[in-house]
Amino acid sequence: MITLKNLYKKFDDQYVLNDLNMTLEKGKCNVVIGQSGSGKTVLMKSIVGLLEIDSGEILYDERNFTRMGKKERQLLRKEMGMLFQGGALFDSLTVEENVMFPLNMFTSDNYSSKLKRVDFCLERVGLRGVNQLMTAELSGGMRKRAAIARAIALSPRYLFCDEPNSGLDPRTAIRIDNLISEITREYDITTLVNSHDMNSVLEIGDKVIYIYQGCQCWEGTKEEVLHTDNEALNNFVFATRMAQQIKDI
Amino acid sequence: MLKALSNIGRYLVMLRAVFSKPEKFSIYYRQTIREMEDHGLGSIGIVAIVSFFVGAAITIQTDFNIENPLLPRYIIGVTVRDSLLLEFSSTMVGLVIAGKSGSSIASQIGMMRVTEQIDALEVMGINAAAYLMQPKLIALVIFLPILCALSVALGLLGGYLVCLVGDVVPVSDYIYGIQYVFYPYYLAYAMLKSAVYAFIITTVAGYYGYHVSGGALEVGRSSTQAFVLNCILILMANLVITNLILH
Ligand SMILES: Nc1ncnc2c1ncn2[C@@H]1O[C@H](COP(=O)(O)OP(=O)(O)OP(=O)(O)O)[C@@H](O)[C@H]1O
Ligand SMILES: [Mg+2]
Numbered sequence: 001m002i003t004l005k006n007l008y009k010k011f012d013d014q015y016v017l018n019d020l021n022m023t024l025e026k027g028k029c030n031v032v033i034g035q036s037g038s039g040k041t042v043l044m045k046s047i048v049g050l051l052e053i054d055s056g057e058i059l060y061d062e063r064n065f066t067r068m069g070k071k072e073r074q075l076l077r078k079e080m081g082m083l084f085q086g087g088a089l090f091d092s093l094t095v096e097e098n099v100m101f102p103l104n105m106f107t108s109d110n111y112s113s114k115l116k117r118v119d120f121c122l123e124r125v126g127l128r129g130v131n132q133l134m135t136a137e138l139s140g141g142m143r144k145r146a147a148i149a150r151a152i153a154l155s156p157r158y159l160f161c162d163e164p165n166s167g168l169d170p171r172t173a174i175r176i177d178n179l180i181s182e183i184t185r186e187y188d189i190t191t192l193v194n195s196h197d198m199n200s201v202l203e204i205g206d207k208v209i210y211i212y213q214g215c216q217c218w219e220g221t222k223e224e225v226l227h228t229d230n231e232a233l234n235n236f237v238f239a240t241r242m243a244q245q246i247k248d249i
Numbered sequence: 250m251l252k253a254l255s256n257i258g259r260y261l262v263m264l265r266a267v268f269s270k271p272e273k274f275s276i277y278y279r280q281t282i283r284e285m286e287d288h289g290l291g292s293i294g295i296v297a298i299v300s301f302f303v304g305a306a307i308t309i310q311t312d313f314n315i316e317n318p319l320l321p322r323y324i325i326g327v328t329v330r331d332s333l334l335l336e337f338s339s340t341m342v343g344l345v346i347a348g349k350s351g352s353s354i355a356s357q358i359g360m361m362r363v364t365e366q367i368d369a370l371e372v373m374g375i376n377a378a379a380y381l382m383q384p385k386l387i388a389l390v391i392f393l394p395i396l397c398a399l400s401v402a403l404g405l406l407g408g409y410l411v412c413l414v415g416d417v418v419p420v421s422d423y424i425y426g427i428q429y430v431f432y433p434y435y436l437a438y439a440m441l442k443s444a445v446y447a448f449i450i451t452t453v454a455g456y457y458g459y460h461v462s463g464g465a466l467e468v469g470r471s472s473t474q475a476f477v478l479n480c481i482l483i484l485m486a487n488l489v490i491t492n493l494i495l496h
Contacts, residue, residue, distance in 0.1 A: 077371075077374030084365045089366075
């Protein structure tokens with residue numbers, strides 16, 4: 001469980017996160033939705049500490065991340081896995097080396113057991129026979145999946161996914177969504193997913209949080225998303241004409 | 250002025266991170282070996298070519314400039330050797346490597362920054378500055394002095410071949426000259442300078458790459474800036490060290 005208390009973050013006098021309070025629950029997919037530029041990525045990067053927040057508190061299962069020193073943070077980060085919006089695979093390494101990288105860094109297993117773990121993770125995300133390819137040789141969807149494999153290699157307790165299915169075809173997108181959701185339940189981890197894709201929200205959003213211009217505007221489940229009277233959220237959810245017409249029927 | 254100060258501050262902060270203890274020695278070790286291959290062995294070719302031709306040219310020019318019949322001919326060998334040792338080799342190799350390795354370090358790290366690979370390292374709990382720069386730093390600080398010594402040798406060889414084929418100095422005089430009153434201390438001095446240059450090149454290039462924000466355009470720009478600053482700093486360091494040690 002991750003708890004955020006009164007989070008503020010500004011860039012040059014412009015507040016991007018404005019008094020955010022939320023609880024990300026364990027064993028569930030917590031989905032943050034919002035328009036492009038609403039601060040989803042900034043929020044995720046603040047939670048993992050890539051961006052320093054201006055004020056507020058971030059608690060990882062009662063451990064206060066905001067007050068930790070560098071060493072403690074590094075220790076805690078071994079429990080985190082993160083999927084970046086662009087994948088962020090190491091482009092000088094092969095797929096296999098990418099997934100093995102955290103294992104090499106933080107375990108002292110021998111090569112064959114590490115390889116077994118790598119194969120397991122790649123299998124889990126549905127990538128087979130690409131071990132020796134360079135990351136540049138993968139398609140966008142494969143890159144995302146390889147990045148997920150790397151993120152789960154060390155069995156994290158906290159998983160962060162920044163738009164895991166942007167730029168993918170609907171079928172692949174749903175596969176990735178389901179994958180994240182399955183992993184979350186299977187290992188009982190706390191997962192935070194950023195998305196602006198309503199399909200995936202309805203697919204996996206155990207808990208849905210809508211942020212609008214850096215403020216937390218609405219919170220609920222995927223069932224409730226469709227029946228809210230929050231105007232901003234309605235405009236977001238039923239953005240397309242098709243959705244609007246279906247709703248009117 | 251304020252900007253320069255804040256840059257220096259950030260540079261020092263980065264240096265402290267670079268010098269922290271590795272997460273895992275075996276990985277850093279392997280990476281260091283790889284960097285030595287890339288930036289050390291991979292530069293032998295260019296260093297050899299440049300040194301060979303510069304050595305040849307210096308020999309011809311020195312001969313051209315010292316035409317005093319009162320001076321013994323072997324003095325040309327001595328002059329060529331000492332200019333290579335004291336000045337040309339270390340500085341030349343420094344500038345060549347600043348162009349070759351410095352730019353590549355700045356753009357590699359810069360590209361990793363803009364594609365969030367550095368963020369990915371940080372989130373894993375890895376000290377990205379140390380992981381990326383420490384192996385390069387060690388590899389270059391070890392290898393640049395070696396390249397410098399090699400450059401001296403090949404420069405002398407260039408001079409030798411010019412004497413052999415051209416009508417410059419008799420070969421025997423040249424050979425005598427390059428052995429005449431040789432201070433091994435000069436070689437140590439040249440190699441020490443190279444090690445300092447290696448430190449400058451790696452950390453400045455790393456700094457520029459590490460602090461890029463933007464895209465491909467900014468990465469390109471920062472690698473150019475790193476090269477320009479590296480050249481200036483190498484020449485300044487040359488002046489300072491020469492003044493400190495030889496005076
Ligand atoms: N490093 C930065 N410096 C200054 N402003 C920034 C920085 N990073 C983000 N911002 C600003 O913060 C706001 C939120 O950006 P963010 O990347 O979080 O949006 P997002 O919700 O993730 O959008 P998208 O769905 O398009 O990814 C934007 O207005 C952006 O301009
Ligand atoms: Mg984003």
